[in-house]
Amino acid sequence: MNGPDRKTTRYVVAGGGSAGWITAAILAHFLPPDAASIILVESEEIGIIGVGEATVPLLGQLNALLGIHEPDFVAATNGTFKLGIEFVDWGEKGNRHFHGFGDFGEDIDGLAPHQHWLRLNKTGAIPPLGEWSMPWAAGRRDRFAPPQAMKGEAAQFSYAYHFDAALYAGFLRRLAEAKGVKRVEGRIIDAERDGETGLVSHLTLDGGHRIDGDIFVDCTGFASLLLGKTLGVPYRDWSEWLPCDRAAAVPSSRAGRLTPFTRATALPAGWRWRIPLQSRTGNGHVYASRFLSDDEAVAQLLTGLDGEQLAEPRLLRFTPGRRDRFWEGNVIAIGLAAGFLEPLESTAIQLIQTGAARIVEYLPSGRPDAALAAEYNRQTALEYERIRDFIIAHYCRSRRTEPLWREVATMDLPETLAHKLAVWSACGRVPLYELESHQEASWVSILIGQGIIPNSHNPRADALPESKVRTILEQRRMFLAQAAGRMPAHDYFISRTCSAREMA
Template sequence: MTGESPAPPITRVVIVGGGTAGWMTAAALSRLTAAGVSVTLVESDEIGTVGVGEATIPPLLDFNRSLGIDEDAFVRATQATFKLGIELVGWGRESDRYIHPFGTIGRDAEGVEFHQIWLRQSRLPGAAGDVGPIGDYSLATVAARMGRFARPSSDPAAVLSSLSYAFHFDAGLYARFLRGFAEDGGVTRIEGKIVAVEQDPASGFITAVKLEDGRAIGGELFVDCSGFRSMLLGGTLGVPYRSWQHWLPCDRAIAVPSARAGAAPPYTRATAGKAGWRWRIPLQHRVGNGHVYSSAHLSDAEAEQVLLEGLDGAPMAEPRRLRFVAGRRERLWDRNCVAIGLAAGFIEPLESTSIHLIQSGITRLMALFPDSGFAQREIDEYNRWLVREYEQVRDFVVLHYHATERDDSDFWNHCRTMPIPDSLAERIELWRGKARIFREQGDLFTEDSWIAVLMGQNVIPQSFDPLVHALPVAESARFLQHLRHVIARTAAAMPTHEDFIARHCAAVKQEAA
């Protein structure tokens, strides 16, 4: 066979920026050091990190496991608690409250999807229609309401196998934890403030970053983890930012930690307000709180007042204010630079996807890791996958705002009536007919996630799958009653969330200074 010789392998990788994105990337790339690749992370202590991603979703377990991280050690080191889902308060109507759970809802029967069976039965009169809310058939929802937690069973026949979970953790402690892992794996950290970026005059490829003290850190592949500044991809290579603010109007956030008041629930809470929403994230040592809002509908001072008045415990620091525009870079990989984290894009933290999108970028980079030839076809494939994932996550978050009956403020009137992406409009239309929902290739959120939010926000289908008629009504009623009972009994037998942590992974309490 004849052909061109393959390009030499990359031997120098430079990560610009620390924080969660930088150190997750460094931890994953540390495995390359055994093959002779130098991995260097450059960060400045003068530049703070955003750290809004204290709540996570289940795929993070795969990332930690891929690194060989002991889960209990990780939980202790990051003051973490467990998360079975997110409670959404006031999103459909002001009085509404539902949980978007992790794991599955119900169990299919005779090839018919569970939610179709539930829909048919819920519309029947008498005892057959007395099925209760759909959340009663989710172990994660029932356990979360009871304040209970256990890890899933590996036995697929067990109800406990239907459970999934994630974490709430201190993002700063997670970055520190991963820094130790990465440095132990051979990653070099350089402290310094970048003042210039050097490029090859012919190709525009980045060749080095220059520090304030005159040092130049050269590399062949550069990973931009510089946060909203997007120093390399946006600032140096000029890749434009595509705003989604017309669909996601919130552009401000205020964050403040507070003292714990009572037991930590195993779920995140997102409470909708007049012009946005407030998060509550319980950790072992404190509670993370924040207010995400639209500056066009609420002043910074009013937003801070709403946040502070809603705290369950005393504030432990001064509130931090953040500005952002929801959206993404047109390309997330350009030439020899890949942007990961906020440097690539930002979809507000409503469904805790920020850390997942970091993870997804890292996973795809490892799958398409280049040689020094930087094949354009591989770069295009990376961009195709990541852009699609950003857009799928965007649609799921936009759904929360658009699927509302609230008309108590200009903000909600805008969200309820605004045009939405065609891809989301098509999903909603298909659902409204016969409750059909299909997970697309690479879609982060499962059918159960879509069902939980659509039903939780009162998007009720006109009908249901005709195949349900093949199941006898009385038999379906007994099936639902039994399943509901088993789930309630299983949840009640689980340890409390607090007891589980105390038994397995309680952090060492820090003495007050």
């Protein structure tokens, strides 16, 4: 049956990168098979972007929801575990700090631990705040165990994964196909719109094959074929705040012990990533082309490798920002087709997950609705903006002296971020808005980690005798260090539970 009486909604997912396959898997999982048919079109000839190897803990929730067995997933994707990100040379050269997936422990006398740390920091020497982060206690020792293997405060953290992007796409494809998603191979050359409604009615593939649908999910990557090209939804360019617009990526052979964290090292015109996988290391240099040539960027990337270079470097160009709207008519864009923020906090796959979940939430009947589209767009825009602000916060108070860093240190900030930083500066608290991905502990770890110390802390922290606070903090610090010392080495944990070699 065709037309409005048809009971099954035909979802067409255009594109088979991480965005396409995650979206297809989520739709197939949540939508009853008799209410939805899901077709995914992708072109092997065009391929996928093939970067995107570090994640945030939300991925574990998706895996659990989709019934993915963690050891199988990690082994199949050459994966490793990630407790957070080590930042090197951010704020100023020589600085090191860690953004772990966890907080700094329970409140003391009703106040967050960092308030007490700020008080003690004023009066005398105190170890870096990161010493009260369980992820860092484990990460700095190259150790890993899941929180369920730990006890008390040592169990209060979460974790994410690093994986091989190409293997991940294949893994997702097998999963989604097993859930009933039908894959069509071919290059989309046209998207036809209905003359009356303006809705997209079908895609035409190279060779003439036609794919009809009711809802089209645009996962065509930076091409944004449906939302951007066909519907002409404009792109909001955020380069005034995020000047990096290029990346060079290269794999190198594995060197030394497996670190259970991503490393992000600030460089004169950007920063480099280091992502440890079981058999190799992923490296990349994200930079601002206004301040550095491609050749120089590649040279800096190759100079800093800690293993043997395994391939020619790949160059990628991007414009930081987002589409004005994500859902227009019967098209919803997910992934790079919807927007892109530099991968400093590994948030792109998270945005794919939340975008796809939002489709299920706001399109339950499979019929486009203006009010639901508006709500989808409102929430998604906020989510992008919150992450944007968090990433800008890594740059905007830097004391580095190279031209890029001087420029970002004096730029006008988005109002939402300027307000946050003003409150932080006045009292050491971070006001959180609707749809924040990063909670206060994450902001605190970035701000204090970079040496952005507020003028004042909460005066209630002064109520406790200083010696008592020192004792509590020292006991906690020792407890975390000892707990981390009892964890297995990250390498060993992987070799025992999810070795990629066992799968080969």
